[in-house]
Amino acid sequence: MKMRIFVPRDAAAVAVGADDVAAALEQVAQKRGLPVEIIRTGSRGLCWLEPMVEVATLKGRVAYGPVSPEDVSSVFDSMAGNGQHPLRLGIADEIPWLKRQTRLTFARCGVIDPRSLDDYRAHGGYKGLERALSLGADAILTEVTSSGLRGRGGAGFPTGIKWKTVSQAKADRKFIVCNADEGDSGTFADRMIMEGDPFLVIEGMTIAAITVGATKGYIYIRSEYPHAVEAMNAAIAAAQRGGYLGTNIGGSTQSFDLEVRVGAGAYVCGEETSLLESLEGRRGIVRAKPPLPAHHGLFGKPTVINNVLSFAAAPFILAEGAKAYADFGMGRSRGTMPIQLAGNIRHGGLFETAFGVTLGELVDDIGGGTFTGRPVRAVQVGGPLGAYFPRALFDTPFDYEAFAARDGLIGHGGIVVFDDSVDMRKQARFAMEFCAIESCGKCTPCRIGSTRGVETIEKIISGERVSENLALVEDLCNTMKFGSLCALGGFTPYPVLSALKHFREDFVPAPARLQAAE
Amino acid sequence: MTGIHEPWDETRGAEIIAEHAGQEGATLVILHALQEAFGYVPEAAIPMVAQALNLSRAEVHGVFTFYHDFRHKPAGRHVLKLCRAEACQAAGGDALAARAEAKLGVSMGSTTADDRVTLEPIYCLGLCATAPSAMLDGRLVGRLDDKRLDALVAEAQR
Numbered sequence: 001m002k003m004r005i006f007v008p009r010d011a012a013a014v015a016v017g018a019d020d021v022a023a024a025l026e027q028v029a030q031k032r033g034l035p036v037e038i039i040r041t042g043s044r045g046l047c048w049l050e051p052m053v054e055v056a057t058l059k060g061r062v063a064y065g066p067v068s069p070e071d072v073s074s075v076f077d078s079m080a081g082n083g084q085h086p087l088r089l090g091i092a093d094e095i096p097w098l099k100r101q102t103r104l105t106f107a108r109c110g111v112i113d114p115r116s117l118d119d120y121r122a123h124g125g126y127k128g129l130e131r132a133l134s135l136g137a138d139a140i141l142t143e144v145t146s147s148g149l150r151g152r153g154g155a156g157f158p159t160g161i162k163w164k165t166v167s168q169a170k171a172d173r174k175f176i177v178c179n180a181d182e183g184d185s186g187t188f189a190d191r192m193i194m195e196g197d198p199f200l201v202i203e204g205m206t207i208a209a210i211t212v213g214a215t216k217g218y219i220y221i222r223s224e225y226p227h228a229v230e231a232m233n234a235a236i237a238a239a240q241r242g243g244y245l246g247t248n249i250g251g252s253t254q255s256f257d258l259e260v261r262v263g264a265g266a267y268v269c270g271e272e273t274s275l276l277e278s279l280e281g282r283r284g285i286v287r288a289k290p291p292l293p294a295h296h297g298l299f300g301k302p303t304v305i306n307n308v309l310s311f312a313a314a315p316f317i318l319a320e321g322a323k324a325y326a327d328f329g330m331g332r333s334r335g336t337m338p339i340q341l342a343g344n345i346r347h348g349g350l351f352e353t354a355f356g357v358t359l360g361e362l363v364d365d366i367g368g369g370t371f372t373g374r375p376v377r378a379v380q381v382g383g384p385l386g387a388y389f390p391r392a393l394f395d396t397p398f399d400y401e402a403f404a405a406r407d408g409l410i411g412h413g414g415i416v417v418f419d420d421s422v423d424m425r426k427q428a429r430f431a432m433e434f435c436a437i438e439s440c441g442k443c444t445p446c447r448i449g450s451t452r453g454v455e456t457i458e459k460i461i462s463g464e465r466v467s468e469n470l471a472l473v474e475d476l477c478n479t480m481k482f483g484s485l486c487a488l489g490g491f492t493p494y495p496v497l498s499a500l501k502h503f504r505e506d507f508v509p510a511p512a513r514l515q516a517a518e
Numbered sequence: 519m520t521g522i523h524e525p526w527d528e529t530r531g532a533e534i535i536a537e538h539a540g541q542e543g544a545t546l547v548i549l550h551a552l553q554e555a556f557g558y559v560p561e562a563a564i565p566m567v568a569q570a571l572n573l574s575r576a577e578v579h580g581v582f583t584f585y586h587d588f589r590h591k592p593a594g595r596h597v598l599k600l601c602r603a604e605a606c607q608a609a610g611g612d613a614l615a616a617r618a619e620a621k622l623g624v625s626m627g628s629t630t631a632d633d634r635v636t637l638e639p640i641y642c643l644g645l646c647a648t649a650p651s652a653m654l655d656g657r658l659v660g661r662l663d664d665k666r667l668d669a670l671v672a673e674a675q676r
Binding site: 012014016048182183184186187188191227261262264267281299342344349380384422427430440 | 542543544545546547549550571577580581584585586587588601603604605606607608609640641642643644645646647648649651656658659660661
């Protein structure tokens with residue numbers, strides 16, 4: 001019997017040598033004269049173990065990792081002989097880090113061949129769409145609304161209400177737009193699901209389309225994600241061939257088609273109205289709201305615009321029912337969140353779990369602390385616009401409201417860990433600098449405020465009238481927070497103010513420290 | 519990204535523009551296609567795009583200059599992008615960026631005098647759990663350290 005070996009093609013695995021490992025496996029198999037089938041999957045999300053290679057056995061898939069090309073020959077012999085190996089991790093599904101997750105959205109990621117529609121269907125794919133087609137629009141809206149699903153891009157707006165608004169709008173054309181402009185540092189869940197289970201995104205968008213009566217959809221993917229662009233394009237072509245896109249989708253009377261559009265390196269295009277401008281072929285300048293995209297969106301037509309993970313949650317909700325999803329979570333944060341553990345962390349990767357897990361559990365217990373082995377000093381949650389939290393706030397549960405109550409945000413679910421060598425003045429300066437680089441320029445608090453912010457923090461760093469300039473930065477932050485048009489200028493104060501509040505000692509150094517500073 | 523690019527040719531440019539001009543909101547699509555073919559967006563192409571899409575030159579120029587990706591002149595033979603965002607900073611990215619600048623003798627965002635290497639910052643490749651990361655001519659590299667970075671720089675200089 002042919003050995004079936006699984007090697008990820010996920011960008012994070014490829015970046016640490018997965019392609020070389022796959023090639024080496026082919027060579028060794030040929031040398032040993034053993035027939036093998038190498039299947040390129042997505043990533044399971046245990047990034048510190050990448051490249052993680054699996055072999056199918058009667059007991060399940062056995063994993064090895066991290067495998068370098070030099071390990072391949074001995075790993076292959078262990079696979080063929082079912083012997084021991086220092087890199088052997090046991091049955092993949094039984095690895096504790098994976099087993100303690102609740103994978104509703106990422107259930108198939110790393111398991112199936114993302115290029116194969118048959119594989120997707122064999123693992124429960126398109127069950128959500130089938131049920132959605134039998135339910136009709138009103139019942140779908142009820143399901144999505146009662147699941148409690150909120151926008152996973154960061155804003156947390158109820159998805160069901162957004163869809164309902166578009167479904168009630170009258171227009172000759174409506175659009176579905178998937179925001180795959182995942183620019184936040186520390187986040188990679190959108191990339192992983194697009195590369196590892198792209199049909200799921202297509203299915204979610206298709207469910208939205210039949211609900212609101214849209215016939216055309218766009219996936220706007222950032223140009224920094226070439227692997228995701230390739231995976232989505234391949235999946236769209238396969239779905240078109242399989243009758244899941246185009247006319248009469250899934251044997252119904254509905255039509256829907258999809259197109260990938262690639263961004264061009266502008267962070268602000270992750271903001272939904274800026275993204276719509278970009279899709280229309282213009283500068284990514286933020287639009288004033290109202291009108292909402294639901295009424296006046298792409299090309300002026302009613303548009304559902306959601307994050308990748310929001311669409312990707314819909315198939316489960318439709319297939320298993322709203323309750324199955326809403327049973328997970330806490331408070332008004334229902335279901336699961338694919339959390340991304342990143343930066344200086346020992347066990348980094350994708351950890352999907354119900355809302356309610358604490359920040360401390362995520363960083364210390366699941367993440368295992370830092371990979372440098374030094375103490376964790378700060379974590380930034382929610383990307384470049386998210387607050388820096390100290391250890392004192394590690395009891396905060398992962399929940400939209402709990403983070404907001406502590407002047408933070410969960411954003412898109414990224415957690416970046418810093419050890420005690422971090423200089424929080426530098427991080428605060430960077431937050432302002434990044435805003436200055438990426439500001440679309442439409443509103444003054446963001447465009448000018450960010451540049452003045454960099455200058456003022458630099459004065460603080462050089463010890464110039466520190467207390468006056470600290471007060472000035474705080475005042476400036478308030479102006480940006482309340483006077484900016486979108487989240488870029490409006491949320492840049494979060495990392496800055498949290499650094500000032502929780503890590504004050506870095507900004508007002510003791511005299512000895514002052515002399516040592518640059 | 520880099521690799522073999524065609525020299526600018528007006529007829530070829532017109533072909534590329536015509537190929538995509540029928541799409542809705544085609545400006546970015548066309549600019550990407552032009553850059554893929556020629557390695558940059560030649561200034562002569564801007565009025566051609568404007569003409570094809572019934573836009574003003576100013577509008578197309580505005581789009582071209584808004585986005586970080588579009589180049590107004592060709593890059594070096596190789597493009598090395600280092601991630602400068604927070605997750606990579608947390609994993610030692612600042613020191614690596616300084617090292618790359620020192621090795622190449624250029625600052626971020628510029629090209630070596632021999633036109634061999636363009637060194638650029640990039641804000642997040644989505645490889646934040648295998649940080650720090652880089653991209654050399656479209657190839658991703660994670661878990662960068664001094665040794666890996668030196669190898670990448672040497673490869674780019676070849």
